[in-house]
Amino acid sequence: MLAFRNYVKANLKNFFRRISTSARLSSEDLYVHRDSDDNNANTPFEFTEANLMRIAAVIQNYPEGAQRAALGACLDIVQRQIGWIPISAMHKVAEILGMPRMRVYEWATFYTMNKRRFRGKYNVKVCVTTPCMLRGSDIILDAVEQATCCSVGSVSTDGMFGVDTVECQGACVNAPVIVVDDDYYEDVNVCDVHNIIQTLRSGGIAAAGPQNGRYASEPIYGLTTLLECPPPPGFGLQAALCNK
Structure with missing residues (x-):
């Protein structure tokens, strides 16, 4: 055991020299909420009448007691109304859907399409x-x-x-x-x-x-298959089979 320890000490420097690491890439957003002047529980937010009607229509798509299934749609409506989703809006959505606020936080922080801070017009x-x-x-x-x-x-x-x-x-x-x-x-x-x-x-x-003239996702240099009209039904069959 002593000989092994001496070997490790003697080669420890060379051992770490062979390790290669890359820089850590952190998310641009925190996964937890931090109160700020423009994003806190008292940030003013109310749905417009038109959006309240949209939410009611979405909720009707789900059985009684399963209103939380409309969560993603409700947060999307918030974002389309003001451009982002403050925590006060999350509380409003939780109230409308009758679900714990934590469940709304979980959804909003997991899916990156939810903008939890203003990202410009x-x-x-x-x-x-x-x-x-x-x-x-x-x-x-x-x-x-x-x-x-x-x-x-x-x-x-x-x-x-x-x-x-x-x-x-x-x-x-x-x-x-x-x-x-x-x-x-x-x-x-x-x-x-x-x-x-x-x-x-x-x-x-x-x-x-x-932006380069393509209609959709066709080959950029033109078609490479189906360059001719396809043969008619029965093409290549034996004559005896075609007569039947």
Whole structure:
């Protein structure tokens, strides 16, 4: 045992030298709530009459006693009304659905589409997963930060834009992709990014979808299959079978 300890001490330095580690990547948001001046239990929030009617319609889709199944839809309605979800709105949703506040906190902190802090009038999300990365998402992210005058995780000084990086947006064949609220902008390049941001800043609506002329997700260099009309029924069958 003594010999083993001496061996470990003698080789400990070399042992740790062989260990390679990468930097820790922390989430941009805390998973727990911290009261602030604009986000606390007393932050004013009330649903509009139209949204109360929407919530009532959603709740009717579920059996009596299962109202909590409408939680995701209710939080989405909150976010569409004011752009984010303060904790006071979570309390209101818990009250309407008759469920513990903790269950609402759990949902809001688990799903990243729930914005628990103000992310600007337009929340610009840049996909940085492998397909987009291979197609230049780092360059696209730089262009977004430059066009919005806003760095990742922050909001521009005029409150117009908030920039975030996100994982796969489910449009890998159209990489690189940026998402602004509900609109997908696919096959983007640096010029496209500046045009989209400038259009939004001026109050216009930028055309969503592929920006390189593609209709959807067809091959970018044209069709590679089904180039001819398919043969008719019975093609290639023996003559004896065709006569029957």
